[in-house]
Amino acid sequence: MPIATVNPATGETERTFEPLGSQEIEECLARAGATFEHFRTTPFAERAALLRRAADLLDEDTDDIARTITTEMGKPLAAARAEAGKCAKTMRWYAEHAEGLLADEHPDQGDVRDSGGARAFVRYRPLGVVLAVMPWNFPLWQVVRFAAPALMAGNVGLLKHASNVPQTALYLADLFRRAGYDEGCFQTLLVGSGAIEDILRDPRVAAATLTGSEGAGRSVAAIAGDEIKKTVLELGGSDPYLVLPSADVDAAARTAVTARVQNAGQSCIAAKRFIVHTQVYDAFLERFAAGMRELTVGDPKDEGTDVGPLSSEQGRDDLEELVDDAVRHGATAVCGGQRPKGLERGFYYEPTVLTGITPGMRIHREETFGPVATVYRVADLDEALAVANDTSFGLSSNVWTRDEAEQDRCVRDLQAGGVYFNGMTASHPAFPFGGVKRSGYGRELSGHGIKEFCNTTTVWHGA
Template sequence: MTIATTSPVTGEVLKQFDELSPEELEDKLQRAAVAAASYRLTKHEQRAEWLSRAADVLEADSATVSELITTEIGKTLRSATDEVAKCVASLRFYAENGPRFLRDDEGAAAAAVGAQRTYVTRQPLGVVLAVMPWNFPLWQAMRFAAPALTAGNVGVLKHASNVPQTALYMEQLFREAGFPDDVFQTLLISSGRVEQVLRDGRVAAATLTGSEPAGRSVAAIAGDEIKRVVLELGGSDPFIVMPSTNLERAATVAVKARTLNNGQSCVNAKRFFVHADVYDAFLDLFTAKMGGLVVGDPMDDSTDIGPLATESGRDDVEAYVDDAVAKGATVVVGGKRPDGPGWFYPPTVITGVTGDMRMYGEEVFGPVAQVWPVASLQEAVDLANEHPYGLGSNLWTEDQSERDTFIRDIQSGMAFVNGNTSSYPEIPFGGIKRSGYGRELSDVGMREFMNAKTVWIGDPAR
């Protein structure tokens, strides 16, 4: 597999990198293990200081890093700038809250278990392998790195092969911030060598964000090695619109929910279930707004949608749409890739999707929205739950009973009401069903890669 930066705007290979040799990979893993042995003993407050410095360095580098992200994957420069700002905020969140998250939990049942004192202390596992995707090249890696380093773990990053420069910047960032050498390293290796790294005895655990097949592979290896793993896989989030909501607001957010990151996000809303009483009105608003988006150069401030990140990704989206149309679906807007260079695909709205179409039960990773009329909230929830994925979900309503029903019955790891599904360092992120297991972010995500060690201390006089 070629490790290179390739422009999604022109298809031109801009910069290529050599893959690590077996000897270089061995050296990096050994250095990670040595670093883990000492880093785990650092003070919580010292880690917080380094995280804070990393935030300052990244903030100062924002313009350069944002342009790099846009160059590598084609997201708009505005979107890349927002991504960098989110990473800065995450670093500061863990710098401010990490020491508190890492306090021992004092037990209240010492007498009941015959002890003088009981408590739970959380300790790092050691070297954690992160296998990350290209779509949010800095944020996906940062939402692993910030909590993992806060916890006292050491990270080795196997990033997607089309974002090598962003991956190498991550290593540089933590080194420049003052973290000890080798606490965070980037591994420029192909996906075929992930198994070797995960099976290595010096690697304690892994986290993967990516496709369902990649998740299955990593989960199988981790299971065989009895190593902890967190999986954040695909999503085909439902976006449910009920009559009591503000349709203008719902349609505006729906466009953002479907086209964020050029439509290449696991938590993009992809299936829109709209109550029949407001279906026509919502579809008109939504279609007009989707059709009005500007597709073009992602470095241009006037551009809303840049190219898709890879040629194969654009071809996949096109194939999903062509399959649906051939089987009777209707394209309301978009649906045809433009002529010329680059991997562009227009914002597209499709109605009449049925179960025999590929996009019904799979994830379309591009700016394509499927819209259905439904007779009730229950029908919408039932249709949403038929899908094998269960990552995020959205409901738009002012009715409290509908909110309660949605939160109780929707099969997803996250339920957002009157807002767009997103990730925040303050709250847990993750899914169920084929969207994976485990959580990222907040104290919950940080503790995924920590040993909750029970401590029982008896009375020596007894």
């Protein structure tokens, strides 16, 4: 795949980039390794000041970087500005909290004496150079939620971003440089996927994190496993959205629209499978479909647009194939189900609601990365949980119920890294983020995330 900005609203290639050569990659690796040796010893106050400066600069740059994001991957301008704001917020959160999150931990003194020691503690030390392989769908956020905790822990980063967002990738490296970080603290590598293996196998690289497809995760995990290097993977999702009899159906339907079409549906944690109790099914479906029909699809640079194009022609075509397969096998398109008229130049697809889904349809098993929702009717909570867990993914989940017993049951039985009640899944720096099953392993954000790339060190002193 070429490294290029292809505007998904028009299909036009606006700018191309040459990938780094082997000598340039070597220079980046050498710079990162050398920088880590002194950056790891910097005090938290110094790291925090740098990260706060980066957040301030990002605030100043919001309008410009939002336009770049919109041009590169099609996100509406309002959403792109919100993404930049979330990144700045997360930088400031880690600048404030990292020192406390990584403070020395002191075991019970009785256990220390029982070990034969006079004192002992646990210290978190940075691992080193971390390779981040990141996707295009949230081109700032996916990177910052790795970079902010990693830098505050004393690590340094190498970014291999998606090949369709090169200008955003270069902006990130420049942002940290302008904030005062040494160049080796955070570097963007404009390289193709074929270069990842050699970089990850380099002894100067200590660990890797990847957000992306299941296939990409398998590849990176296999290489890192062979090298015995730590990885964190956040892969696909097919998140369930359960609506049970005690739900506020109006609120559930309104929120369902946003949960499905955020980022044109191109989000791992977007709700994708809507599993609705038969008692409220008809009311929910009517309101949900009406909300999807009311959305404005169009130019993402138009402030009135709700849903922009998909990021690529291939992504639009893959989504279209899933819908067409479902309809051929008996599904009903309550709304949408085709490319919108008048927007032939870009990679657009109508917000779509499908019913009558059966296990034999591809869409029942595969992740829908676009504004397409599947709606299931279920008889009771047991069936709802069975449908919800009938997937290879386990990233997050959403449940609408006021019944505390049902809430407890869902926390116990839903196979997911998160359970969100009476609202939609959303990431926040204070809460751990990640999944189970083929959605990956490890956690980002919160104290759990910052410790993923730390050496958890036991320090023991004899009596």
